[in-house]
Amino acid sequence: MKNLLITRWLLLRPVLWKVMLWMLLPLALTILITSAVNETGEDFRVPVAVVVQGEEGEVTRGILNSLENSEFIRLDKFKENEQNHAIHQLEQYNYDSVFVLTEDFENKMTNNDRDNLVEAHYTDRSLFYVPVKEQLASLMQEYLGELAVYEEIYSLRDEFAPEQSISEQEIGSTIKTIRTDSNLLTQELTFQDTESSSDYDDMLNPWTGWAYLTIMLSVFMFDMINKEYHGNIGHRFKFTTISHKSYLLYSLMMFTAVMLLIDLTTYFIINSMFGVDVSLFALISFRMFCSLLGFLLAVSAGSPFGLYLSGLMVTVVLLALHIVMPLAGGQAVRWAYEYLHPAVSLMTGTMNLMLPVLLLIIVVWKGRGALVES
Amino acid sequence: MKTLKHIFVFLANDINRMKRKWLSLPLIYISPLIFVSLVIWMASLLFSPDEEAPVSVGVVNLDDSDETQEMVSLLVEATDVAEGLKLEGLEHEEASEQIENDDIAAYIVFPPEFFTKMIQGEESRLEVVGNPNRVLESHVVNEVIETVVRHIRSSQANILTINHYAENFGMDADQRNELMLNQFISFFLQTLSSDTMMDESESAHHMSTGYEYFIINGMFIIISIWVLVTHLALVQDVRQQLRNRMRMFGATYIAEGTAKTLLTFTVTVLMSILFLYIVTKIDGLYIVGENFVRVSVLMGLYITALALVLLLIDWVIPSFKAALLVKAAVLFSVLLFAGALIPRIYFPIYFETIFDFSFSYQALNWIEEIMLGSRFSFELDVLLISIIVLSVMLIAAGLWKERRVR
Incomplete structure (x- = not known):
């Protein structure tokens, strides 16, 4: 064992820096990509145009301000004479949707007249028309609701305590406090007979990015094994106490052990940087999966070139399968994903069934060789 | 003259190499087709609710x-x-x-x-x-x-x-x-x-549906992946001994690169035109013969530019492993800044300049305008300038690699 370690070390030393770089690359890239996505992700917005036909009164301004402040909308305002321009821009697909506040919008709102306040225009490519419409509608509802509250409270005051005087601002601020302070109704989606998993709020879960980078790069790392398996060093093992295949398998174990150490560091760094957790058990089995996969590909690929290509291909296929996942219905399909897809297993913390399969293949591969040798 | 001869030798060699892979190549070309169409199909299901039973x-x-x-x-x-x-x-x-x-x-x-x-x-x-x-x-x-x-x-x-x-x-x-x-x-x-508050209407300037928009984006993505696949099938680690021998015959990187780009271009363009033809036939997207030529030109220029980008990466980064990683990343960003993954309008404003200089955006945008908006014109300035700049950079890189003393 000691000799093995020394051999490995001698082989590694000239390329140590390179290897270290490749080992740390998944972590570095994950941090880079996740921060970039989270940084710019909030700036991806739905472009919406609003045309104000009448004059822009207090109500209109209030509603437009709140709409502008919603976190997913980028709002452009137009006057009445620019309506054609805005619609034209929509037809050129430069806006997601256009809302025209009709001429007596302000009047109708203050008089609680709810019919035909807004003309909404959208196109065949308006992906976010419905949420924007809902947002505008609920802002208008909110305002109309407040009006009704004023009315009701004034009539109550006249009936019970005519001597008190209350201003609308006062009531308005009370509504706002109640909205923010009291426990209003919430909603939760669960699925029958399954445990609901918590979703990561930001755009990209760092662990997903890390998983795919790791699959690809750990396959890349096994080019060393590939060269040692296919190179001309096979003959030399006839003079050693250890067989060629055992030597490679020991290398696999050493590599996995080192990578597990790095993974542990990764685990703490990603956890503290982004506050997202995965189960340690899942992480360890994911690493083992990657190592075994890389080893098998390295042994079966004819050249490093083929190994790199197959690594890229496996990663792309797994990624494509993952992207399709939310669209694939059915309990059985989701079960298959959780137990067979390594990245999904990592996220859900389930035991991946591909792991024993790969182990079995390696045992067979080792056993076959032993028979031939003896 | 000598360079031209070398280019032909390299071409013949590359064609031979591709012929040897005749069994695996179709598989490699078809698999992105299947994956992307699957994703597109499901995405279109998601965004166009069917009017079936409630x-x-x-x-x-x-x-x-x-x-x-x-x-x-x-x-x-x-x-x-x-x-x-x-x-x-x-x-x-x-x-x-x-x-x-x-x-x-x-x-x-x-x-x-x-x-x-x-x-x-x-x-x-x-x-x-x-x-x-x-x-x-x-x-x-x-x-x-x-x-x-x-x-x-x-x-x-x-x-x-x-x-x-x-x-x-x-x-x-x-x-x-x-x-x-x-x-x-x-x-x-x-x-x-x-519901009575809003009077909703769909503005349709173009005679298109969202569905066709997804198909064109998908086609664009598939063609881009084909370029990468063809490129990868052609580049291989050339061993130093062979490289030296090639140099003795006076064969240059530039001749080799020209041959590779030509072959990548020819293979991908032929497949893309076939693909475009099939898509227009199956989907019933109406496209006039004249416009078919326009779309083919846009695609051809886009494919050339992308092939040049990939070749440049191949030459600048000596490690094959690292080059592969960079190529995948670059392909992704080319697609991202074509608006093929997310439409341009949803991007933050500070990315506008990138789109203005993005050859892939110009190609995709005009393909959409022609195929969905029945336009009869196009602009090629960004595409052409990109190709010229890339060619100059490639020639420079080729000369630099030639002179490098090992």
Whole structure:
């Protein structure tokens, strides 16, 4: 064992820096990509145009301000004479949707007249028309609701305590406090007979990015094994106490052990940087999966070139399968994903069934060789 | 003359190499086709709701107060809560049984003491239980219920305010409760009938559907992947001995690169034109012969530019491993800044300049304009300038590699 370690070390030393770089690359890239996505992700917005036909009164301004402040909308305002321009821009697909506040919008709102306040225009490519419409509608509802509250409270005051005087601002601020302070109704989606998993709020879960980078790069790392398996060093093992295949398998174990150490560091760094957790058990089995996969590909690929290509291909296929996942219905399909897809297993913390399969293949591969040798 | 001869030798060599892979190549070309069409097909399902039978949704009420019962019946009767949803009142066991039988897509549970908690401002939670076999529909239902919940929430804030003042005015509890019930129902009814506020219309300038837009984007992605695949099939680690031998014959990197680019171009363009032809035939996208040529030119230039980018990476980065990683990343960003993954309008404003200089955006944008907007013109400036700049950089890189002393 000691000799093995020394051999490995001698082989590694000239390329140590390179290897270290490749080992740390998944972590570095994950941090880079996740921060970039989270940084710019909030700036991806739905472009919406609003045309104000009448004059822009207090109500209109209030509603437009709140709409502008919603976190997913980028709002452009137009006057009445620019309506054609805005619609034209929509037809050129430069806006997601256009809302025209009709001429007596302000009047109708203050008089609680709810019919035909807004003309909404959208196109065949308006992906976010419905949420924007809902947002505008609920802002208008909110305002109309407040009006009704004023009315009701004034009539109550006249009936019970005519001597008190209350201003609308006062009531308005009370509504706002109640909205923010009291426990209003919430909603939760669960699925029958399954445990609901918590979703990561930001755009990209760092662990997903890390998983795919790791699959690809750990396959890349096994080019060393590939060269040692296919190179001309096979003959030399006839003079050693250890067989060629055992030597490679020991290398696999050493590599996995080192990578597990790095993974542990990764685990703490990603956890503290982004506050997202995965189960340690899942992480360890994911690493083992990657190592075994890389080893098998390295042994079966004819050249490093083929190994790199197959690594890229496996990663792309797994990624494509993952992207399709939310669209694939059915309990059985989701079960298959959780137990067979390594990245999904990592996220859900389930035991991946591909792991024993790969182990079995390696045992067979080792056993076959032993028979031939003896 | 000598260079030309070398180019032909390299071409013949590369064609031979591709011939040797005749079995695996079609597979490699077809697999992105299958994957991308699958994703596109599912995405289009997601964004264009079918007008088939309405989705059945159960409503389970565990609160036996009159107020909630009234509210639930209002909800069930209100047909315009959401188009395409059919609500029906159910018992709890019934509902979970119906999910197991796959009769309903989801059910909503009003918890016990729903109304009392609500008017006292205590925490309560509406639960949507989805059908695990119909994940997508369950999410749609959840979204619709979210609107309803938002309505309830705003009504709730309003009646809590009224309650607050009524208490101040010294109204007694019974009276107050009745007032709040009435108020709540009226607020709730008002918010449910919010559809009349908007007059909706679809502006269609182009005679296209969103579906075709997805198809063209998908086609663009597939062609880009084909370029990468062809490129990867052609570049290989050339060993130093062979490289030296090639140099002795006076063969240059530039000759080699020209041959590779020519072959990548020819193979991908032929396949893309065939693909374009099939897509227009199957999908019924109307395209005039003249415009077919325009689209082919755009595609050809795009393919050339992309092939040059990939070759440049190949030359600048000596490690094959690293080059492969960079090539994949670059392909991704070329697609991202073509607007093929996310349409340009949703991008932050500070990315505008990148789009203005993005050759892939110009190609995709004009292909869309021609195929969906029946335009009869195009612009090529960014594409042509990119190709010229890339060629100059490639020549420089080729000369630099030639001179490098090893």
